[in-house]
Structure formats: structure tokens, C-alpha cells
Amino acid sequence: GQNLRDILVTLGHDVDTPWRDLPKKVRHWILFTDEQPTVPVYPGFTPAETRAALKRRTEPAYQGTFTSARRHVLHTFATSQSPLMKRRAAQYLVASDCPVCHGKRLKPEALAVTFGGLDIAELSQLPLDRLGDVLTGGGEGLVTGLTEERQVAAQRIAGDVLDRVHLLRDLGLGYLSLDRATPTLSPGELQRLRLATQIRSNLFGVVYVLDEPSAGLHPGDGEALRRALGRLREAGNTLFVVEHDLDLMRHADWLVDVGPDAGERGGTVLYSGPPEGLRGVAASHTAKYLFEPPSARARPAREPRGWLRLEGVTRNNLQSLDAAFPLGTFCAVTGVSGSGKSSLVSQALVDLVAAHLGQDTPPPADDEADELEVRVATGGRLRGDTAAVRRLVQVDQKPIGRTPRSNLATYTGLFDPVRKLFAATPAARSRRYDAGRFSFNVPKGRCETCEGEGFVTVELLFLPSVYAPCPTCHGARYNAATLKVTLRGKTVADVLHMTVDEALAFFEEDAAVERPLRLLQQIGLGYLRLGQPATELSGGEAQRIKLATELQRVQRGDTLYVLDEPTTGLHAADVDRLMAQLHGLVEAGNTVVVVEHEMRVVAGSDWVVDIGPGAGSAGGRIVAAGTPEQVAAAPDSVTAPFLARAMSGR
Secondary structure: HHHHHHHHHHHOOOOOOOOOHHHHOHHHHOOOOOOOEEEEEEOOOOOOHHHHHHHOOOOEEEEEEOOOOOHHHHHHHHHHOHHHHHHHHHHHOOOOOOOOOOOOOOHHHHHOOOOEEHHHHHHOOOOOOHHHHHHOOOOOHOOOOOOOOHHHHHHHHHHHHHHHHHHHHHHOOOEOOOOHHHHOHHHHHHHHHHHHHHHHHOOOEEEEEEEOOOOOOOOOHHHHHHHHHHHHHHHHOOEEOOOOOOOHHHHHOOEEEEEEEEEOHOOEEEOOOOHHHHHHHOOOOHHHHOOOOOOOOOOOOOOOOOHHHHEEEEEOOOOEEEEHHHHHEEEEEEEEOOHHHHHHHHHHHHHHHHHOOOOOOOOOOOOOOHHHOOOOEEEEEEEEEEOOOOEEEEEEOOOOOOOOOOEEEHOOOOHHHHHHHHHHOOOHOOOOOOOOHHHOOOOOOOOOOOOOOOOOOEEOEEEOOOOEEEOOOOOOOEOOOHHHEEEEEEEEHHHHHHHHHHHHHOOOHHHHHHHHEEEEEEEEOOOOOOOHHHHHHOHHHHHHHHHHHOOOOOOOEEEEEEEEEOOOOOOOOHHHHHHHHHHHHEEEOEEEEEOOOOOOHHHOOOOEEEEEEEOHHHHOEEEEEEHHHHHHOOOOOOOOHHHHHHOOOO
8 A cells, every 4th residue: 555655646646645636547547547547656755855856756665556456356356365354355346147148157149049939048047846847838838849869868858857957846945046156055955965975876775864964954855854854765775864953853754862961071872762761851941942832922012212224135036125123132034945035134134233333244155265165246225223233243153263273262252361371370471471471373372383372284195284292292382391281280282171060160260261162152162171172172162252252241232143043053951041131132232133943042032023924036025013912913924833832832
């Protein structure tokens, strides 16, 4: 920035003039010109001094080349190897269709071939529901005028495609189109696509292992999943499923319950047998939720303190949608998979509120450079009591770090007071060790072999690299001199090896450390070790760590919290702990908006917005909005019967 400023001074522009006072022609040139003039640069000179230096032909510090803002953004996005720089550049780019092919990607010659009056790009854009109808209706026209051999081949191709389309429709994916980008698919959609591939294979005698196949699925979609799993079983296969969904457990032939708790307090098989037999296992947390009816709402629904209104929202399948979210409440957004819930909440609401607050919109995907895409602009306006929201926080299940160096203690900030406690010990003061000595991110006290990671990277030929314990410190992260300093008999490496529960007992008298540890325990993470690498944490654990970090802040009652399916991958007991913390945020005067499929959570909310009625083009509108009792009685809502069942305990 300083370099471009000095170049503009040399070019004769007054950089101290307010931008709005510059002539329109000058502003346009600075922002958009393709010219790249190279001029002498005099760093630190005022405009008057620069003019004098040019007049005297003083030797410049260097020759600088001017680049316009547009050229700089495009060059950075195209060539930078830094994900951070790419993400910054992407903020100023908006995706649009190619003006030549209009987004179809193919040459006119390829698009000249049509089927049923549609070219291949138009067929790819159709939902599977519509594609099946087109293929069925155009089948006879396909074989007209062909030789007998080609007619047979064409009929087989059409029949095979139709079989695949019908299978996907049976799995509740009829709203997807063939050109749908894979990164935009939810985990539940990807899971069902993989299941469709296996069902089509017609294999038998196969053992299938599925890890939470119902994650991210609406209860209505869960029925389609159960039918698909049933078809695999009936074909002579065996299915082993790791699952938290209570309905799927009830339909299982055999249950294996592991517990009773998490981490070192778990690992015991409490029960193995038919589902009904779990009822008598007192130590099982699962049995409590599987057989006991849900308790009635313990409190009345909160009254809104105001309303946040979105008008004319256009994003994905949302077209000119108006929506309202009550402030000071716990609001749940429901709907079948693909109905537009995430488009409304995680994209439109977040984008519009972030723009209103002047915040950067959180990146929609992972931070990897090759996965970064230019963001799509959200259409719409933010109205209502916008002054009541001064801060936006989006809590997602993205990893808190990508290397073993990042861990629970560093992310939550509790390691800073721990290091200060070690630096205040007599042994540390006598050696003149400061808090930095006990950081594994600086050379002072860390192990130089692994540079404080506790692991070394082992490069494998033709295989991904793996991490192995450091041969020098054996995972302690620190050198021998640092480990000679102890706090109440424990080294800093011992502290990092403690679980949250153990550390809470150890630091009970140290308020700065005790508070974040207490929050982590309350949110159900007492089994995690403080130094557990971020690469070993699940998405649900990462999300709860982020939430615990946020709960440490002083609550001012003016924050909007947005969570997209926060209960994904959580046991029902962990869901209750998570909800207790989220409702605590609301009690502090904040607003919580969640996209959720877990009906127990929806039943305990203050306000429900149901999107639908279907998915894709059949969704994208608000079917019902109101208290859980009102939405449960909505006649057009797919969610209503499942919500009513959760509220009645059936």
C-alpha cells in the first residue's frame, strides 16, 4: 500500500485529498486502468518534496510500477499461493456466467445436438425428477431413424439411466441436478449418493460399515435412508452402522452400546443384543433417551425483543424471499434436506448482517487454496431492529487447526495463564525464565528436534506423510531444561497431557484457568486432553471448543449467534449439554439462530421457521413460522408431524 501511495505521488496525484473529492476520471483510472507506468519512487517524501526531487532529477530509491486495484486483485487471486491472500482477493470478486456459452461450458457444435429439444447442458441443469420425465417421454424419439443395432443400444442406455434416476429419486434426491457441484452437497446427500452406487452394484455377502449416515438428514429423509439400508440388508449384506439417531436405533436388528462415558471413562461394551434389551441397562445413557419420553418444556417461549427482517432474499433456490427472525430468542430453522435452510441462514442472513456490521463474511469452505471459490453475491436487504445487533458470530464444525501444533489449550486461550503460572514459580524466576519459555511455538524452551510439535513428519514415497512421536522429547514438546521447572509437582508437559477434568481439579484455585476449564467440562468435553492435537478432534468437538471459547467473553446481549446443524455427530446426552449452553447465551440477552434437524432441539426452541415444502425448486419458501406448537399444527409442513411426535413423546 505504501509503495502504491508513493508511486501515485510521483504520478502527480495528491494522496491527501479525500477520495470523494477526486475527479471521477482519476478515481476510475486508479481503480481500473490496465496501464502500468514505471516511475522513480522517493519513499517518505511529501508531494511537494517529490515534485522538487523530480525537478532536480534526484536519484530515486528505486523504480516502481503502478498496478490498478482491479489488476492487483485479479493477479493475486490467480497467482498467489497463500490461502489468506486468495481469500482477501476473493472478497472483491463475484462469480457470473460466461458471456459466450452462458455457463454451459461447451462449444456451439456440441450444444447443437439435442434430445427432447434440450441440449446436454440444459439436460444437466434439470432436477432428477424432471430429467426422468424427459427421458421417459423422449425415448421413442431417440430411436427413430436409427439402425436396429443402434436402437437396441439406445434403449439399453436410456433404460440404464432411468433406473439410476429412479433410485436417486427413491432416496429423496430428486431435487438434485446432474451439474450440481460436489462441494455444495451436504454430507447427507453425499452419503445417499454413495448408497445408491452400492445398491446398483447388486452385490451380496458384503459387510458395509457406515459412520453416522443420518448426519444432516431431516427425519423425513431419514425414512428414505432406512429404506435404502433395508434394501442392502435384504440383498444378503451385513451393515455395521455407527449412529446417534434414535429412530435408526429403534429400527436396528442388533444394538451395541459403548460407554458409559467418553474418553478414558468409556470403552466398555455395556450391551449387545436386540434394541429392547437395552431398556434394562442402568449405566447406559442411550437407554434413557431411547425409551423414556421427552420431558415437557420447562419454561414458556421467550417473547422477542425485536425483529430482524430479510427482504427480497435471492440465493440458490431462494427467490425474492422475505423472512423474519425474532431477537433475544432461540430460533430454529427446519426443513427437508435441500429446501434452502443453509442458503437462508448460513449464507443470506450471515452475508447481510456482516455487510451491515462492516465485518468480513466468514469463508464458506475450507482454507485450502485449491478449494477456494469466488463467492456468490446474496441479493436482498436487511431491515428491522438492526441496531440491536452489534456483533455476529458463526460457530461451525470446521477444524480449529490443521497441524498437531494447534490444540485445545492454545485455541481457548487458557494456556496463556498456565504459562504465566509456571513463569512465576521460584525455579523459573531463579533461571530468569519468562512465560515465553513455556511456549512450544518459540525457540526458547521447546524441543529443537520437533520444534515444539511433539511429532515429526515422516515422508512416505507415493503415500501421504504421517506424524510420529519425536525421538528426542517423546512427545513432551519441550527441552530438558524447561521440564525441570514444576508447578505443584507437574511439568508444563504434564499439564498438556491432563484431561480437562484432571486439569480442573489441579487448577481449582487459579481463577484464570479454572473458568475456561469449567466451561469445557459443562459442554461435555471433560475427557479431552489439553494438548490433544487439533487433527484428532471431530467436527462436533471442534464446534464445542469454539463455543466454549466464545462463552468466555463478557456477554453484552447484542450478539447474533448462527449455527448450522450444531447437533450433527452428537449423542443425545451431549445435545442436552450443548443446548444448555446455547440457551444460556439467550438468557444473557443474545440471539441464537440454528439450522436443525433434531426435533428435540426444535421442540425446545422459542420460534421455528420451516422452509419447504420440498427440496430444490420445490422448496425455497417459508411454509410455517411461529412457536413450536404452531408449526407442529401446520398442515403443509413436512416437519410438522415429526415435531408433533417429539413434543408428545410418541
